Amino acid sequence: GKPKNDTPHRGLSDSLMTKLVFDTEKNILGSNWVYKKENQTRTKIKDIQPIDVSKINIDSPLYKQNIVFTGKLKLFTRNQACQLVANFGGTPQQGINKYTNYLVVGDxxxxxxxxxxxxxxxxxxxxKLQKGQNIRTITESVFLDMLNEDRD
Known part of the structure; x- marks a missing residue:
C-alpha cells in the first residue's frame, strides 16, 4: 500500500510565506518595481520620444532612419533600443512598412x-527588398556599431 503521510497540507502557511518573500523583494527593489515578464510588455512606439532633441547628431547613421526590431536583443530591452533610436534622431517602428530602412535582428x-x-x-x-525598397536587415552588433559611429 501507500506510505502514510501524517503531515497536514500547509496551503495557508505556504501562501503566507510566498507573500512575505514577495513583499521583501518589493522592499529591496523599491516602490516602482512591478513584476512583468519581458514578453508580456509591448513596446509603445508612440510613447518613445528623444530625450534631448538639441543633442541629436545629424551625422549619426541612425538620423532620419526608420528602424524595426525583431527577436530578443542581448544588450537592450525592446523599449531601450527604441529609445536609443529616437535619441539618435531615428524613428522606431512597430512593424515593417514602406518607410522602414533597417530591420535589426536579435536572437x-x-x-x-x-x-x-x-x-x-x-x-x-x-x-520589400525584392520589390525594390531600400531596406537592410542587420544584426544587433551592426546596430551597436551604428550607435558608436558618430562618437569617433
Missing part, C-alpha cells in the same frame, strides 16, 4: 512561431 532561436527560420518581420523585409 530568434526561442521563438516557436518561426517557420523556415525567419520571423514574420524578416519575411516582410525580404518581400
Amino acid at each position: 530568434t532561436s526561442f521563438c516557436p512561431t518561426i517557420k523556415g527560420g525567419l520571423t514574420g518581420k524578416q519575411k516582410k523585409a525580404q518581400e
Whole structure:
C-alpha cells in the first residue's frame, strides 16, 4: 500500500510565506518595481520620444532612419533600443512598412512561431527588398556599431 503521510497540507502557511518573500523583494527593489515578464510588455512606439532633441547628431547613421526590431536583443530591452533610436534622431517602428530602412535582428532561436527560420518581420523585409525598397536587415552588433559611429 501507500506510505502514510501524517503531515497536514500547509496551503495557508505556504501562501503566507510566498507573500512575505514577495513583499521583501518589493522592499529591496523599491516602490516602482512591478513584476512583468519581458514578453508580456509591448513596446509603445508612440510613447518613445528623444530625450534631448538639441543633442541629436545629424551625422549619426541612425538620423532620419526608420528602424524595426525583431527577436530578443542581448544588450537592450525592446523599449531601450527604441529609445536609443529616437535619441539618435531615428524613428522606431512597430512593424515593417514602406518607410522602414533597417530591420535589426536579435536572437530568434526561442521563438516557436518561426517557420523556415525567419520571423514574420524578416519575411516582410525580404518581400520589400525584392520589390525594390531600400531596406537592410542587420544584426544587433551592426546596430551597436551604428550607435558608436558618430562618437569617433
